[in-house]
Amino acid sequence: MPVRRRRSTALAAAVATATALGATALAALSGATTASAAEAPLADYELTWGIKQSYRTYVGMFGSFTASEGAGQAAGNGAFTFTDGTGTYDTTAHTVDLAFRGRLVSASAAHHFEVTLTDLRFDSGAGEITADVTTVDTSGATPTKKGDDVPLAKVAVTRTMTDMATTLTTEAGEYLGSDGYAGAAGDPLTVVKKTPPTTEPTTGPTTGPTTGPTGEPTTGEPSKEPTTDPEPTDPQTTPATREPSPTASTGASPSAPATMTPASTAPTKGEIADGTLGWGVKESFRAYVVGTVAKGRVTVSDGATQAAGNGAFTFKDATGTYDTDADKLTATFKGAVNFKGHESGGSYGLDLTLSNLKATLDGGTGTLSADVNSLGTQTKGVVLAGLEAKSGDLKAAQDVVTVDDVAATLTAAGAKAFGDFYQAGTALDTVDLSVALSDDAQLPDGGGSDTSGGTDGGSGTAGGSTGGGTGTAQGTGSTVGGTGTTTGGSLGGGSLASTGSDIPGPALGAAAGVAVVVGAGAVYATRRRRTQGRSSE
Template structure:
């Protein structure tokens, strides 16, 4: 199997060389016979796959992911993208075999595991995704394990090759640390060409597939049947054009020209002065995705509640705080904004009391030349401390520019401070990346803010989703982050090998008790 899979990259290069030289046949490669004339080289593809959301949540809770060498991870502990995909397209069977660049390491110093994925590959004919996998027990008690071309998931291949359903394999459970993953639904998989060719005509081709001088099929693999059984595909068949229109993943797709700011062009705001008082504003922040999942999971068995005008997106999502007050100075690139609303995290219930009871309110963001802080009033187990600096902020740009009377600063990096770590009971260490912050503030009363991320627009006191229904306490979330065969459904999916010895399991099960004990010891002491 390894020889067959590693053949595709070499074959793609050989086909391209033969095309340039005008050759009519290829010499045998790696023991293979003469390459089929139906195979055309492919390049510049991307693969996006999150493996499994509960796996990302688990790793994010106790460790971290590091993507490099061509791999990236979406914000908020999102899916992974592997780049520079090359391989072949079989114009007869209408299948692709692609290999991607990128290295992904998931690791936890606390639980002594490290899992590395490289050489990620997608074979639409076989309907599977594979990778080279190395697992390391950092205690040294278990030998390092390596596997080439490990089948991680079966893929329900579709013509478009976007959002394809995946099912994790037995091998995925073996290498990722939980036998419970075998047969479980993985995250959807998307494979797309990164950029459309510059010579693509403005109107799609009206005839069947061709393989022009570049060797690239103009119909593209995503416009073809992938199982070799055309009768199971739409009647349009292989004459569909290559999806060079915006049929791509969120990481690579072209944004809609109407969605750049979210502000309404039909109601222009009056010209605001360079500095003054804010008229309104919203702040979007998820605190930390793994923390939200932990609270409603089978360990804390708790719930998340918003109040005071705050809202939470469906599926135990991020929070939106509203009604900003404060000041701005676009010439000096300074902004100070305080927002209404509160969020409460509650878990580890025992006898009517909670080991975890944390409320964040009165959030305040400051920016000065692109850097700043995020602070909040913190109430932990009945002890309130005002103005705790939870995170250091760093925007992608230091410029504060207003468009139609609105300043929008999205994806502001947030890093947990020492005071913030204390507020969370040292659940996370200072320097931990928190969810990014999105800010939109109105400089005049007639300026229109973009829609918030929260699904609860009532401004009431909804819980985990903002619909007034309680989510949590049973190890489930409405959005499937936890539950439904994931880590929190029964507890059996927590990666045993990843946790190491029985002591590792005790760390997880006892996390709430340790948290509660630590917080009770420090009651009456003010947070920094």
């Protein structure tokens, strides 16, 4: 069934490369029973889009997202996925028009807003994403605002429809609560067809699978699906030729498959020779510290480094033990990170240092602990997070065990370490682990047993002013931030004014918005002092 249209959308001019479909596929498509002889029905597509990272950071700090009815969200406050995409493919213009299932609600009780997105649509001909949007001021100060087929972003459509650049619209700013979003770069967009299950029985005579130009077996009624990725709307962006097939004769030596990698020569258990741990603590917390409320800075020292743009941290020089047969790992890492903010008269309401990080894994689950120094009082071995790896297996490749994207969940003890700023059970940034099992093993990114400990800082801004960020030698650290928002995780789309008037959240009065945000900072400082008082009793 063709997708529902509530407004007309002009299709792009036909691309002159119709031969990409192949004469056979065109002949098959010509017999499809669709609303137009030039359209073929599509089904089972999936769309992934994060809207904008800074928007997710803001909502994650002061509220939450709820995805339902076919929508989902990646771990760690990641991108959103909308499923069951159906629509049509224009065989003349080589464009797709798809509507997706899913409901996404972003809400903040503190800032009195609730934004709901449904009926998300992608039109490659128009090069845009639209959705039905409803915004509610939960304080009742302004009426509910509703819009059908609201254009949220323009899309730079590509042949593969993966990682397409997006630009947020003026309407996106109006509905998401910040004029600063208009014209800003959004998150990349990917639209793919989900592979149907291979266990479904086939009907009719079995004459062997037929193979279309994509090289994938087709079943049922293959003529109703486009056999190649839709062409981009701009003929100049069309590649002259497709990438060579992996099976084509390109002169490459057939003797370089991954299976030829030498097996690990290290024993299955023993002492760790070296290693690194990558962790950002929590993106929204980093943004808060250097933002316009805390007006603070982030400093790394003792060999730890931080990625540019107020990014994640890397802790080095691992020591510990491993047992790959038992899938057990215990590793302690050098390096420290300090978060400091809410300065008044030379003292700070926030002064938190994490050091001596230790990760344990046993069959894929474990803990992440650290020595915590808060406002001058140190507590050693605080279990900050529970860890959950995607797999319980610890496998060595060239004497290196790597476990990436390990989910980290804040513990009750970790919540106290952060002054109850976050509740136990909150998702923290994911953890990346790499440990060397022998002295000559090479860690990712040219690692190994290098202990020079150089630091690598980024920078932050506030109201347009630079806040520092100079790499220094081991032990002295590097400062990131200053008194403003960050480039990578800024609140309000990277354009928060010092007055707070650009804080996302529909129908927030400027004065009320500032009061809420400043109140959050005061609450944090008060909680830290109260927690400190209890710990010293």
